Amino acid sequence: MSAVIETRGLRKEFVVRKRAGRFRRTRHAIAAVDGVDLRVEAGEMLGYIGPNGAGKSTTLKMLTGVLHPSGGDVRVCGFEPVPQRVRLARGIGVVFGQRSQLWWDLPLRESFDLLRHIYRVPPSEHAARLARCRSMLELDPFLDTPVRQLSLGQRMRGEITAALLHGPAVLFLDEPTIGLDVVSKQSVRAFLAEVGARGDTTVVLTTHDLADIQRLCERLVVIDHGRVVHDGTLAALHARYGSRRRVVADLDAPLDRPVAVPGADLESTEGGGARLTYALDQPPGALIAALAQTGVLRDVKIEEPDIEEVVARLYKDR
Ligand SMILES: Nc1ncnc2c1ncn2[C@@H]1O[C@H](COP(=O)(O)OP(=O)(O)OP(=O)(O)O)[C@@H](O)[C@H]1O
Numbered sequence: 001m002s003a004v005i006e007t008r009g010l011r012k013e014f015v016v017r018k019r020a021g022r023f024r025r026t027r028h029a030i031a032a033v034d035g036v037d038l039r040v041e042a043g044e045m046l047g048y049i050g051p052n053g054a055g056k057s058t059t060l061k062m063l064t065g066v067l068h069p070s071g072g073d074v075r076v077c078g079f080e081p082v083p084q085r086v087r088l089a090r091g092i093g094v095v096f097g098q099r100s101q102l103w104w105d106l107p108l109r110e111s112f113d114l115l116r117h118i119y120r121v122p123p124s125e126h127a128a129r130l131a132r133c134r135s136m137l138e139l140d141p142f143l144d145t146p147v148r149q150l151s152l153g154q155r156m157r158g159e160i161t162a163a164l165l166h167g168p169a170v171l172f173l174d175e176p177t178i179g180l181d182v183v184s185k186q187s188v189r190a191f192l193a194e195v196g197a198r199g200d201t202t203v204v205l206t207t208h209d210l211a212d213i214q215r216l217c218e219r220l221v222v223i224d225h226g227r228v229v230h231d232g233t234l235a236a237l238h239a240r241y242g243s244r245r246r247v248v249a250d251l252d253a254p255l256d257r258p259v260a261v262p263g264a265d266l267e268s269t270e271g272g273g274a275r276l277t278y279a280l281d282q283p284p285g286a287l288i289a290a291l292a293q294t295g296v297l298r299d300v301k302i303e304e305p306d307i308e309e310v311v312a313r314l315y316k317d318r
Contacts, residue, residue: 004170004202005040005063009072011226012058032058034226035072042169045196045203047217055226056206057096060172063204064094077169090119093163093171097178100155101162102147108158109143112165119166126165133161136191153184160188164201171195173205177212189215244279249291250299251276259294261287 012033017025033055040046048056061067062074065081065088074081077091094101102111116126134140137157142150150158156176163171176192177185193216195201207213213220213234220237222230230237246267254273258266263282269275278287284302291297 002042003039003075004042005038005076005204007036007038007063007072007074010036010038010059010062010069010074011071012055012062012067013070031226033062033069033223036223036226036228038221038228038231040202040204042202043199045192045216045218046205047213047220048204048206048223049208049213049217049220050223050229054223056223057174058226059223060096060174060204060206064088064092064172090166091169093166093168095156095159095163095171095173095176097175100147100159102155102158104148105146107144107146108139108150111147111158111162115162115165121166125167129165129167130161133157133164133191136194137161137187151181151184153180153187156180156184156188157191160191164195168201170202170204173203175207175209176205177207177209185209185211192216244281245284246303247278247280247284247287247291248301248303249276249278249297250274251294252296252298255294255296259287259290261290 010033011031013029013031015027015029017027020026036055036059048059050056058067062069063076063081065076065085068082076088079088079091081088101115102108103114106114112126112130115121116123121129134143137160139157139161142154142158145154147155147158160173160176163173173192177188180188189212192203192205196203196216196218203216205212205216218233220230220232220234221228222237230240232240247264251274258269258276260266261282264278264280264287266276267279268277270277276291280287288300291300
């Protein structure tokens, strides 16, 4: 597989002015992106996450040719984003909340039609892609509504469609579910999961929404203060930051002695010993077998670690 996105030592500095006394202002440079090495293969679905101000949007802007890097190398679809921006545009689709690709006064359908002409997409390809988006993102009820009258959730579904109609190899999304109602969020997530599963589009998304991360991101790149602090699966993130699965056992009668298994810590006892909660470092099989042997096990539940906890800890440790 070849890398669709490759950066080496990617940097972006901004010069900011600070007040120093009543009339004086001093200038100094801050590194918003501070040496990011990234390699994303075709068909990957990557979550680019981090706290506010970490450098996510700045990275995305450099990958899409909106911002000139201050240093390092960047290639997307084999192009250098800023100097080869026009050629790059055919290979990428971009959904940035603040920048719309739709025509405010035109019905959504006409915006899509204009995009077909701009990108010179053959009519049959355009029709097939649009049909898929119409059905999966349920666009039909508002296809003839002017964009300015759409709700945020409707507009976001329109933006995602607009970004995909020319069949880009890479789709960049900056906070695609922010501010959406529950139904729109689910619809957008289900659609993106399907785009990811088809494997013909590489997807890079930034999000603060933990449900997005859990549902969509096989690989997570966590950035903080402009640097990559984790690159791997969500499971690896859990393992690294010590989050543990829990086993909750309900018993018909309390035990004289709690079940003890290596790698399972009894975390809490409730209901006079009728409910035991264990935190696990190991797979739960041995503990469940031991609980079953007591003869009083009524019910057992395995709780997956909470991503919220993991990400919060990750940000706190910085
Ligand atoms: N045009 C600019 N001029 C000066 N500083 C900037 C500019 N754009 C971004 N920054 C600064 O660069 C840093 C990274 O910003 P960026 O928007 O990339 O973060 P982010 O991770 O996308 O944050 P958020 O999650 O809040 O959107 C921040 O300190 C921000 O204030």
